[in-house]
Amino acid sequence: MSNAANFEQTAQDDVIVLHFSGALTLPCIDDLPQRLATIEEGHPLRLELDDVSRMDTVGAWLLYKLKRDREGAAEITGATPEMTRLMKQIGESDKPIKIRPDTRPPLVRVLTDIGRATVDAFSTLGAFIEFFGHVLVTSWGLVRNPRRFRFNAVVRQFEVVGVNALGIVGLMSFLIGIVIAQQGAVQLRQFGAEVFAINLIGRITVRELGVLMTAIMVAGRSGSAFAAQIGSMKLGEEVDAMRTIGVSPMEALVVPRVIAATVLMPILGFYSSLIAMIGGGIFCWLSLGIPPTTFVQRVHEVVPITDLWVGLLKAPVFGVLIAITGCYQGMQVKGDAEEVGLKTTAAVVQAIFLVIVLDAFFAVFFTQLGWV
């Protein structure tokens, strides 16, 4: 580049003369900083700028730094008034500005992080339980004063949580049914007991998988939506606006969602089990040659009615859990839009985790009841 920044170094008596040329600007400086750093210390400097065509703040900074960091005088000649003013202004901006945060020793940092995470975990648990209590109190208030119940909001959530989920839950369950039937048949064939694949399909879908998979799907679909909706309402101060008008966000936002999830989870879970059995049945019919009537009859024989109760009793509990986790995380949003994303993720992860933990408890519980 023709106007690349450059300088020629000459010595006059004790003085080092640097004759600059070209443009002292960011695109043109190239290796100028490195070359300037190699100039011998201990001599007075004279910086000649007569041939400098342009200077920007970076050029001004380099000259200013040259002047600041060296012992002995440095004089600048040939600068235009603009350059002088620019160097003066940059000099005034030379303040001790922090660039990086203070670093702590790694051990202290790790211990601090662990401590903070522990405290956070417990305070989240406490706040979650408090929120749960708040929902219960609000619900009891609605029972005593049913006129405050928001029927329209609940119906709307029924549609969003339930009706709109039928397609995806159905497809998922159908495929899961086929997979279980196929994998079961492959293993049982080794004992010549392919027909027991029907036991497998019937019991596992009705008792466990139908509800569990539905819960995971609802957590991903609706739990996240609850957190994101309420979170962005929180961000836009809509929730605060509701409070100032006298509308309780608990009544208007949280309770309808909790009711919708609680009522619809058993229905969706039952639907899911049914579709999974249809999927498995079709596989048995086409692949194992078991006709549908035989399949239904066999399911009737091997699946005890208690399996259905186990599934249907778990479902509303999962629904409450998912809805409350989503709403709770949404209500925790404050600050910026990034929070909405973080809380939505947290809502889904926590909901799925809690559902699976609780499912394990239920498994032990119902076995102890004798519903095997």
Added chain:
Amino acid sequence: MTDMAQAEHAGQPVPGLQEDDESPVIRVEGLYNAFGDQVIHEDLDLELRKGEILGVVGGSGTGKSVLMRSIVGLQRPQAGRIEVFGDTIGDLSETEALKLRSHWGVMFQNGALFSTLTVAENVQVPLREYYKLDDELLNEIAAYKIALTGLPPDAGPKYPSELSGGMRKRAGLARALALDPRLLFLDEPTAGLDPIGAAAFDELIRSLRDTLDLTVFLITHDLDTLYAICDRVAVLADRKVLAVGTIPELLAFDHPWIQEYFRGPRGRAAAASAEANEGPAH
């Protein structure tokens, strides 16, 4: 004073850019923008002269931000021609466009800082993107740019979410200035600031214009800003630039919106306070 400064400062041309003092920095001709049925701009013309601060005003929805977005290439206009430094936006190759972008800085309304980076890292992003500089110089540049925009010394390692609105705007300005641009776009720089902060920001923009030899395209609603620092004001209304000129010239312009804007109670108050501060900038 800007004209004098340029005459003395007419340096060598920046490679790839035409530059002489007569040709405008930005020239917009026959701009047409529409979203669906809604026409935002129709046959809009505008020129931005070198070294000036041009205030762009207009009612809500008159397309001030859309105009800025069209000029910086974020929005492709349906028709019309936009030249910046003599290059036509839209006709440039990828590398030419990249080069042109290094000659302007844009400050968005809320700073638009990258939320996962600290203030200092935000300022360094354009520098790292365009040049290979060693870390020491990068840190020094970030430090003096932060100081130049009047941020406190401990602002460097902070994240945008930890800053107040005014500080976020200053940090946005520091990032816009990172590459030493010759052209600065500011979208409502004083919106949401308290009057003292807004006045300080106005003063900052003017002093930066003077020392760094900037040309400034400034969208604002703030009448005080117009009186305090703008050399000329462009009024957007009826889908075009209705009038461009100094405030006294606009006051003589017979259009109901302009008259109401400058002669309304707020306009009169701003004029009075500008007079008390020994008149407008120019």
